Amino acid sequence: MHRRFVPAARGTTNALSPPTALAALSALAVLSAGSVTPAAAQPAAGQGAPAPREVTAAEARTDAYLNPVRDRPGPPRDFFVRLPKGGDLHNHLSGAVSAEYLIELAAEGGLCIDTATTTAVTPPCGPGTRPAADARTDRAFHDALVRAWSMEGFPPGQSGHDHFFATFGKFGEVTWRHRGRMLAEVADDVVRQNQFHPETMVTPASDGARRLADEVGRDDDLAALHRKPVAGGKLDEPVAEARKEAVGAARTERAGHGVDLVHEDDWQQTARTTAARRIAVEVPFTSNAQILGGKGADHPFTVYRRYGVPVVLATDDPGVSRTGISHEYAYAAAAYGLGCPG
Ligand SMILES: [Zn+2]
Structure with a gap:
C-alpha cells in the first residue's frame, strides 16, 4: 500500500x-x-x-x-x-479481490458491519451493526458496502487518496482471515x-508500521507523520x-x-x-x-x-x-x- x-x-x-x-x-x-x-x-x-x-x-x-x-x-x-x-x-x-467477493466472505464468516462506518467487525452483531449477510438480500446495503470498500462510484476529478486508503481499514477484518x-x-x-x-x-x-505510528502519534497529515519518526531517529x-x-x-x-x-x-x-x-x-x-x-x-x-x-x-x-x-x-x-x- x-x-x-x-x-x-x-x-x-x-x-x-x-x-x-x-x-x-x-x-x-x-x-x-x-x-x-x-x-x-x-x-x-x-x-x-x-x-x-x-x-x-x-x-x-x-x-x-x-x-x-x-x-x-x-x-x-x-x-x-x-x-x-x-x-x-x-x-x-x-x-486484490473485488468488494463483492469480500462481502461474500464476510457474510460466510458471520461478520457484522458497523453501519456508521461501514466497517466489518466481529460478531455478535450488537447495536449499531448488522449482519454482513444482510447484503445478500438488501441491494442498497450491498451497493453501499461496495462503494465504501472500493473506488466504485467515486466522483471523477476529486482526490481519492483518503477514500482509497480508508477501504483497507473497513474490510481488514475480512482480509486477514481469508x-x-x-x-x-x-x-x-x-x-x-x-x-x-x-x-x-x-x-x-x-503491523510494525502501525505500532510505530501509534508510538510517535498519528497525524492526518501524512507528510508530517512521516517526519516524526525520522526526527526521532526511529526511521531513516x-x-x-x-x-x-x-x-x-x-x-x-x-x-x-x-x-x-x-x-x-x-x-x-x-x-x-x-x-x-x-x-x-x-x-x-x-x-x-x-x-x-x-x-x-x-x-x-x-x-x-x-x-x-x-x-x-x-x-x-x-x-x-x-x-x-x-x-x-x-x-x-x-x-x-x-x-x-x-
Ligand atoms: Zn503498491
Missing part, C-alpha cells in the same frame, strides 16, 4: 505460475513486461538501456492489427484480455486475464533519499509506484542510474490516478521511457481500484500509443 517509489522487497512475495499459453507469449513480450525498450529511448551519455532488439514477425502482425483499432470508440477490450501478458509484478493481496481464499481468487483472475507470472504481496511489516531518511540509495544499491531490481520522480532533486541522474542498472519501475496507472491524480502527460511514464528505464504495467490494488491488468494495458495503448513493440 506504499504510495511512493520504494524498492520491491524480494523474498516477501509469493509467485504463482499457472499453466497458460506460453507458446504464444514470446511474440508479445515487448508490450507485456520485463524490459520495454522503446526505439526512442534516450539513455544518457553511454550509460543506460541496451539497444532495442529486432521486432519479430509476430510482433509486427500484432501491431498491424492493433494500430487501426487502438483509437476507436469502444476499445477492443477482448484483445487486451486475450493478449498474453507477462507479469503483474505489483499486486497487494489485501487490495488469505488463502483471496490467493485462489487472484490465481483464477490470472487465468481469466491470460497472464503467466503474477506476484502478489502480503505486507507483514505493516525521507523517501527521496531512500529512492536514491535504493537505486544506487546493486541488489535493487525493481521499484514500485514511482510517480513522483520528476519532483525530486537531481531526478535526471536517478533516472539514468535506474536505466543503467536495469531497475524496472512498476507502473499501476489506475491506482496512480485515483490516489495522486497523475495521469496522461502528468505521469512520468514517458520520462521513464525516454530515459530507457524498464517499465512494467501493474495493478497495485485492483479490487479497490476496480481495475484489472487487461484494463491497464488498454489504457497504456490508448494514452501512450503503446503497441508491439512498445
Whole structure:
C-alpha cells in the first residue's frame, strides 16, 4: 500500500505460475513486461538501456492489427484480455479481490458491519451493526458496502487518496482471515486475464508500521507523520533519499509506484542510474490516478521511457481500484500509443 517509489522487497512475495499459453507469449513480450525498450529511448551519455532488439514477425502482425483499432470508440477490450501478458509484478493481496467477493466472505464468516462506518467487525452483531449477510438480500446495503470498500462510484476529478486508503481499514477484518481464499481468487483472475507470472504481496511489516505510528502519534497529515519518526531517529531518511540509495544499491531490481520522480532533486541522474542498472519501475496507472491524480502527460511514464528505464504495467490494488491488468494495458495503448513493440 506504499504510495511512493520504494524498492520491491524480494523474498516477501509469493509467485504463482499457472499453466497458460506460453507458446504464444514470446511474440508479445515487448508490450507485456520485463524490459520495454522503446526505439526512442534516450539513455544518457553511454550509460543506460541496451539497444532495442529486432521486432519479430509476430510482433509486427500484432501491431498491424492493433494500430487501426487502438483509437476507436469502444476499445477492443477482448484483445487486451486475450493478449498474453507477462507479469503483474505489483499486486497487494489485501487490495486484490473485488468488494463483492469480500462481502461474500464476510457474510460466510458471520461478520457484522458497523453501519456508521461501514466497517466489518466481529460478531455478535450488537447495536449499531448488522449482519454482513444482510447484503445478500438488501441491494442498497450491498451497493453501499461496495462503494465504501472500493473506488466504485467515486466522483471523477476529486482526490481519492483518503477514500482509497480508508477501504483497507473497513474490510481488514475480512482480509486477514481469508488469505488463502483471496490467493485462489487472484490465481483464477490470472487465468481469466491470460497472464503467466503474477506476484502478489502480503505486507507483514505493516503491523510494525502501525505500532510505530501509534508510538510517535498519528497525524492526518501524512507528510508530517512521516517526519516524526525520522526526527526521532526511529526511521531513516525521507523517501527521496531512500529512492536514491535504493537505486544506487546493486541488489535493487525493481521499484514500485514511482510517480513522483520528476519532483525530486537531481531526478535526471536517478533516472539514468535506474536505466543503467536495469531497475524496472512498476507502473499501476489506475491506482496512480485515483490516489495522486497523475495521469496522461502528468505521469512520468514517458520520462521513464525516454530515459530507457524498464517499465512494467501493474495493478497495485485492483479490487479497490476496480481495475484489472487487461484494463491497464488498454489504457497504456490508448494514452501512450503503446503497441508491439512498445
Ligand atoms: Zn503498491
